[in-house]
Amino acid sequence: MTIGKSAAIQPPTARTDYRRHTRHPMKAAIIINPFSGKRQAPLVRRLAERIAADLGVALSVKTISGPRHGVELTRAAVSDGAERVLCAGGDGSLNAVATGLLGTTVPLGIVPMGSGNGYSRSLGIPQGAEDALRVALTGKPHPMDVGFLNDQPFLGTAGIGFDARVARRFDRTKGRGMIGYLRIILEEIASARTIHVQVTANGQSTETDLLMLVFCNSREFGNGARISPASCPDDGVAELKLVSKPPLRSLPLAFLYLYTNRADRLRYIHSIPTTEAIVAQDGTIAHLDGEPVPIGHRVRFRLALHQLLVVVP
Known part of the structure; x- marks a missing residue:
C-alpha cells in the first residue's frame, strides 16, 4: 500500500478484539505528553484505558516529563515487551517516540495532540482522540521511510x-x-x-x-x-x-x-x-x-x- 493521493485512507470498518484473536492480550504502551494540546492529556488517558479494556489490550501508560524523555520511555516500553507503542502528543513528541523505536519491529501508533500534527495529517490519521486511539490499537502497521539530518x-x-x-x-x-x-x-x-x-x-x-x-x-x-x-x-x-x-x-x-x-x-x-x-x-x-x-x-x-x-x- 502506498500512502498518498493514489491510495485514499479510510477509517476502519471493523473492530479487532484481541481476546478472540490471540492467545494472550496484546501488550501495548501509550506515551503521553501532558504539555501538548489544551489540557487533553487526562481525557486521552481515560479514553485509552477504556478503549484498550474494550479491545482486550493490556495497556501501560507513561508520561513525558521533559525534552527527549519520550525516547527513554519508548525504549523502556520495548524492553518490557510492548508489542505496540502509541504516542499522544505533537510532532516533537512523535519524533522522540519514533527515535526510540528505530531498529525495532515494534509499530508506532499515533494519537495527534499537538499544535500542528503535520505527520499524522499526511497519513490520514483521525485528528479526534477516540478515533485515533482505535486506529492506533487496531490499524495495520506499514513500513515508512525516515529522514535524517546528519545523524x-x-x-x-x-x-x-x-x-x-x-x-x-x-x-x-x-x-x-x-x-x-x-x-x-x-x-x-x-x-x-x-x-x-x-x-x-x-x-x-x-x-x-x-x-x-x-x-x-x-x-x-x-x-x-x-x-x-x-x-x-x-x-x-x-x-x-x-x-x-x-x-x-x-x-x-x-x-x-x-x-x-x-x-x-x-x-x-x-x-x-x-x-x-x-x-x-x-x-x-x-x-x-x-x-x-x-x-x-x-x-x-x-x-x-x-x-x-x-x-x-
Missing part, C-alpha cells in the same frame, strides 16, 4: 532558514495553535533575511540565496500548511524544496497556495526529488519535525527507506 532522525520535514527560525520562536511562545503559528510567521516574514547555500544533490550543485531549504518526507509543516503536496512517507524519495523569498506583495498568494495544496505551483519554490543532499550554509539552527536544533555550517540530509513501522487506518 538525527525526523519523520516529516526538516529545514534550515526561515522555517527553523519560526520553529525556534514557536517553541518559546506560550500561544500555540494555528493562530500563534501564523502570528509568528507574519511578524518574521517582512524582515526575514535570506541564507546563502551551496546544495549538492543527485550529482549536481547549486549555489544561491534562499528564504529556506526544506527536506520533505511528508507533505506538510503542520496546521494544514502543505509545503510539498506530492510527498509520501513510504515512496522511497524525498522532495528537497529550495524556497526563494517572495516580494511582500506576493505573500497573500503564497499563503493561499500553501494552505490549499498548491505550493508546487509557486515560482518561488524549486523542487528536487532526491534521497540525499549535502548543504553548506551560513545558518546555525535547523528544525526537525518542528523542533529547533543547533547545527554547523555543513549538513547532510538523507532518506532511509522503510525504517519504521507506523500504524495506519
Whole structure:
C-alpha cells in the first residue's frame, strides 16, 4: 500500500478484539505528553484505558516529563515487551517516540495532540482522540521511510532558514495553535533575511540565496500548511524544496497556495526529488519535525527507506 493521493485512507470498518484473536492480550504502551494540546492529556488517558479494556489490550501508560524523555520511555516500553507503542502528543513528541523505536519491529501508533500534527495529517490519521486511539490499537502497521539530518532522525520535514527560525520562536511562545503559528510567521516574514547555500544533490550543485531549504518526507509543516503536496512517507524519495523569498506583495498568494495544496505551483519554490543532499550554509539552527536544533555550517540530509513501522487506518 502506498500512502498518498493514489491510495485514499479510510477509517476502519471493523473492530479487532484481541481476546478472540490471540492467545494472550496484546501488550501495548501509550506515551503521553501532558504539555501538548489544551489540557487533553487526562481525557486521552481515560479514553485509552477504556478503549484498550474494550479491545482486550493490556495497556501501560507513561508520561513525558521533559525534552527527549519520550525516547527513554519508548525504549523502556520495548524492553518490557510492548508489542505496540502509541504516542499522544505533537510532532516533537512523535519524533522522540519514533527515535526510540528505530531498529525495532515494534509499530508506532499515533494519537495527534499537538499544535500542528503535520505527520499524522499526511497519513490520514483521525485528528479526534477516540478515533485515533482505535486506529492506533487496531490499524495495520506499514513500513515508512525516515529522514535524517546528519545523524538525527525526523519523520516529516526538516529545514534550515526561515522555517527553523519560526520553529525556534514557536517553541518559546506560550500561544500555540494555528493562530500563534501564523502570528509568528507574519511578524518574521517582512524582515526575514535570506541564507546563502551551496546544495549538492543527485550529482549536481547549486549555489544561491534562499528564504529556506526544506527536506520533505511528508507533505506538510503542520496546521494544514502543505509545503510539498506530492510527498509520501513510504515512496522511497524525498522532495528537497529550495524556497526563494517572495516580494511582500506576493505573500497573500503564497499563503493561499500553501494552505490549499498548491505550493508546487509557486515560482518561488524549486523542487528536487532526491534521497540525499549535502548543504553548506551560513545558518546555525535547523528544525526537525518542528523542533529547533543547533547545527554547523555543513549538513547532510538523507532518506532511509522503510525504517519504521507506523500504524495506519
